[in-house]
Amino acid sequence: MIRAVVFDIGETLVRDDRYWGSWADWLGVPRHTMSALVGAVTALGLDNAEAIRMIRPGIDLQAAYREREHSGRGEFLDETDLYPDVRDSLQTLQRMGLRVCIAGNQTAKAGSLLRGLNLPVNAIATSGEWGVAKPDAAFFDRVIKLAGVAPGETLYVGDHPVNDVVPAKEAGLTSCLIRRGPWGLLWGNDMAVPADLRIAGLADLPALLSSLGRNDGRSEKL
Template sequence: MPLPWTDPIRWIFFDLGETLIDESEAINESIRQFVSGAEEIGFRFSPEQVKHGVREAYRQFSGFPMRTVMERLIPTEDLREQVRRSMKYRKDLERPFPDSLPLLAALSRRHKLGIIANQGPGTLERIARYGFAPYFKVVCASAEAGMAKPDPLFFRMGLEQAGCPPEQAVMIGDRIDNDIVPAKRLGMRAIWVKQGYACEQPLPEGPDRPDAIVSRIGELLPLLLGPAQ
């Protein structure tokens, strides 16, 4: 059965990274680059040590977990900058989760879909490459918008472009701090997808709590449309 509050929902907004797009290989490559760059200036860390730090940063709701790890492990900004110069985030290693396209195709037959995501330049080109573009009527990406989650103005931008009041929209994302809490405080519904490093973030109580929780994106369809959609 679909969730009881889905009847008035007109718009479904998605985050991208670790929600529709698997960033695990790109993140692991960033960790490898960090370990290598740190070693070049005399600091030795294992990938497992850095991954543990990233998980802990997510649990503590760090806005920029990798930056937080670097600040904890490398003592000065000059040294951190040396490491950063040896690093480049590999967008080419990102891949759509296998369930993403079938999910978007099914949902788009009944709802309008949008994106509210913290992304670097070129989001429209990337979603076209992944096959997502035909399904999205609104795309709000931070690099182009000049603002980022969890800023409520960023969510309002998406809602205004959609012409949709918050109570008729749901936000789906992997982060409690960036996706769930700001959406709930605006009056949207919110579904937490526990994928990626943010899956260990503490679950809030009260009105900030997500309306539903799934462990992977493929579990959303029966919750939103019912069985056999």
């Protein structure tokens, strides 16, 4: 039985348009160039930060991040960055009696920005706050503590097979692959990805869990 749902952030709850667009502007390249490079590294199975390194080889990403912040052109997100189905879906899951949390590979600032949106969730955490990032097993140890229930009773929802689905399952969690964003759409229909559930959008999830009686939904898909 699923008693808690924990969500990834980028391309699960939040569109990455602003993030990559701001990097393109900072690096002085057209936004479509950045998008194409992100797509290329995605297809190659590389870390998406490689798109930035292709534009500026040898860049110190942490130093560049600090420089952007100090210049007033740093990280930002607001309600318009959320996918349209996010707020209603999270609220519906809470009304179903589930514990709803957010935990993803984001900076500490992103965590603060997300909390500022007053989303209907029980807890929000980021890798920057925890000091450990996906796909490290220690990240999912923290997810289990955040969820507050047994691993098998926790559903982790994300768009990335390597960062989300596989390590979540290795930690004993039930996994859900959402088919949106470049990673989710590229691999969403690949049955070699061992997701327990597959959804096209968050609005699918409450009904799916209800139809399963919140029981183990392995191999179910939408």
